[in-house]
Amino acid sequence: MTQAIQLLVGTRKGAWIYRSDAARQGWSVEGPLFLGQIINHFVADPRDGRTLLAAAATGHLGPTLQRSTDGGRTWAEVKQPPAFPKGDPHGRSVHHTFWLQPGHADEPGVWWAATSPPGLFRSADGGDTWEPVSGLNDHPMYMEWLPPEGGTPDGAMVAGICIDPRDKGHMYLATCSAGVLETTDYGATWRPLNQNVEANFLPDPYPEYGQDSHQIALAPTNPDRIWQQNHCGIYRLDRPGERWERIGNAMPKEVGDIGFSIVPHPRCDKTAWVWPMDGTEVWPRVSPGGRPAAYRTRDGGETWERQDRGFPAEQGWFTVKRQAFVGDGGDPHGLYLGTTGGEIWMSGDEGDSWRQIAAHLPEIYSVSAAHVR
Amino acid sequence: MISVFIPSQLTSYTGGATRAAAEGATVAEALDDLDRRFPGLKFRVVDEQDRVRRHMRIFVGQEETRDVARPLRAGDELLIFGALSGG
Numbered sequence: 001m002t003q004a005i006q007l008l009v010g011t012r013k014g015a016w017i018y019r020s021d022a023a024r025q026g027w028s029v030e031g032p033l034f035l036g037q038i039i040n041h042f043v044a045d046p047r048d049g050r051t052l053l054a055a056a057a058t059g060h061l062g063p064t065l066q067r068s069t070d071g072g073r074t075w076a077e078v079k080q081p082p083a084f085p086k087g088d089p090h091g092r093s094v095h096h097t098f099w100l101q102p103g104h105a106d107e108p109g110v111w112w113a114a115t116s117p118p119g120l121f122r123s124a125d126g127g128d129t130w131e132p133v134s135g136l137n138d139h140p141m142y143m144e145w146l147p148p149e150g151g152t153p154d155g156a157m158v159a160g161i162c163i164d165p166r167d168k169g170h171m172y173l174a175t176c177s178a179g180v181l182e183t184t185d186y187g188a189t190w191r192p193l194n195q196n197v198e199a200n201f202l203p204d205p206y207p208e209y210g211q212d213s214h215q216i217a218l219a220p221t222n223p224d225r226i227w228q229q230n231h232c233g234i235y236r237l238d239r240p241g242e243r244w245e246r247i248g249n250a251m252p253k254e255v256g257d258i259g260f261s262i263v264p265h266p267r268c269d270k271t272a273w274v275w276p277m278d279g280t281e282v283w284p285r286v287s288p289g290g291r292p293a294a295y296r297t298r299d300g301g302e303t304w305e306r307q308d309r310g311f312p313a314e315q316g317w318f319t320v321k322r323q324a325f326v327g328d329g330g331d332p333h334g335l336y337l338g339t340t341g342g343e344i345w346m347s348g349d350e351g352d353s354w355r356q357i358a359a360h361l362p363e364i365y366s367v368s369a370a371h372v373r
Numbered sequence: 374m375i376s377v378f379i380p381s382q383l384t385s386y387t388g389g390a391t392r393a394a395a396e397g398a399t400v401a402e403a404l405d406d407l408d409r410r411f412p413g414l415k416f417r418v419v420d421e422q423d424r425v426r427r428h429m430r431i432f433v434g435q436e437e438t439r440d441v442a443r444p445l446r447a448g449d450e451l452l453i454f455g456a457l458s459g460g
Contacts, residue, residue: 058382058458059428059455059458060380060382060426060428060429060455060456060458061382061383061417061418061426061429061455062416062417062418062419062420062426064413064416064417077412077413079412079413081416083416083420083421084421084422085421086421086422086423087422088421088422091422092422093420093421093422093424094420094421
């Protein structure tokens with residue numbers, strides 16, 4: 001059974017909403033919204049089905065968040081976007097919000113935001129006002145873990161947030177310079193969780209921290225299973241274990257296991273998808289060999305299968321950023337990816353075949369999928 | 374009274390107006406006054422550490438300043454511009 005889906009698409013030049021029919025065959029488009037603004041993330045609140053948040057900035061203006069409380073019919077800028085305290089000892093100011101995360105199901109109205117330079121912020125009023133999370137932002141190890149001037153070409157950042165659905169105080173962060181961080185006390189304290197994760201760009205290639213975690217995801221039916229697409233490879237960790245296993249070693253050698261995204265299956269904790277990119281030599285970050293493909297594992301990462309039907313067989317140089325490969329949770333699980341070339345591709349059969357549903361958009365930064373209510 | 378030039382990047386806050394009047398003895402105070410009437414405007418121009426954002430420029434008359442503590446006198450003109458910021 002499928003259901004109508006809305007795709008919230010954030011680009012370098014604005015936002016768009018694509019809505020499907022119940023079969024996910026026909027799509028209509030609304031937009032552009034916030035034309036010219038850099039939309040790093042655009043997310044719906046699955047708890048109320050009405051609140052949408054978009055992280056916005058422009059080349060000139062400072063960052064803010066745009067908010068709708070009626071499913072996207074009307075929009076207003078939030079009252080107080082994420083900001084470090086005035087007089088911050090490290091002189092930090094938020095350059096942009098990178099990741100927006102609706103809070104735990106038991107906390108309606110709570111949202112979390114991850115920023116560049118690295119910071120974590122919390123809202124208790126549906127995203128209208130935000131407070132810094134001191135447990136991370138003022139952590140004694142902050143400058144070692146998350147130096148504001150370090151990190152990726154787009155700026156050092158906290159790149160993702162995962163919340164344990166069984167315990168709102170248990171969260172994981174993906175970061176660009178401290179790997180994965182874990183809290184079990186609602187963000188008051190944090191510790192690195194990076195055993196056996198490679199950082200081949202450091203003198204000690206298996207440090208306690210220093211890894212670049214591109215994306216993490218909890219298996220929805222088994223939140224003790226964490227999937228990670230790291231700068232150096234694909235990993236899986238089964239808690240309460242501490243040692244990650246490099247499941248990307250089973251990927252074809254000519255493709256490798258470098259990428260930005262990892263997408264778990266909503267109902268099977270052995271199944272996940274990745275979107276490999278070329279991480280050789282000078283890191284082109286395009287589809288290896290110009291042959292775009294997703295890879296799926298159905299056995300927890302022991303084996304991977306190539307899924308390229310519908311994509312260009314050659315000369316397809318896709319780059320898919322970490323927030324731009326997502327699933328819709330439907331049955332079958334719909335998959336969507338947005339490219340930096342402004343195309344959106346979807347699969348309605350769990351990756352077996354793909355088709356383009358949009359083109360000619362600006363560089364796509366993020367895609368999120370939500371059921372239309 | 375300070376006369377303020379509002380650049381196109383900020384006219385969504387001012388209802389399209391490119392001129393506004395503000396009160397204040399410093400650049401920061403004038404921006405605070407604008408922000409009371411046009412909520413959110415100041416944070417797009419000046420960050421939480423009172424630094425003028427990298428791709429914004431502020432002039433008092435013909436003189437550029439990046440110091441929001443710069444004094445203003447009645448009759449001064451405060452000009453806000455979007456600088457060059459890429460494609």
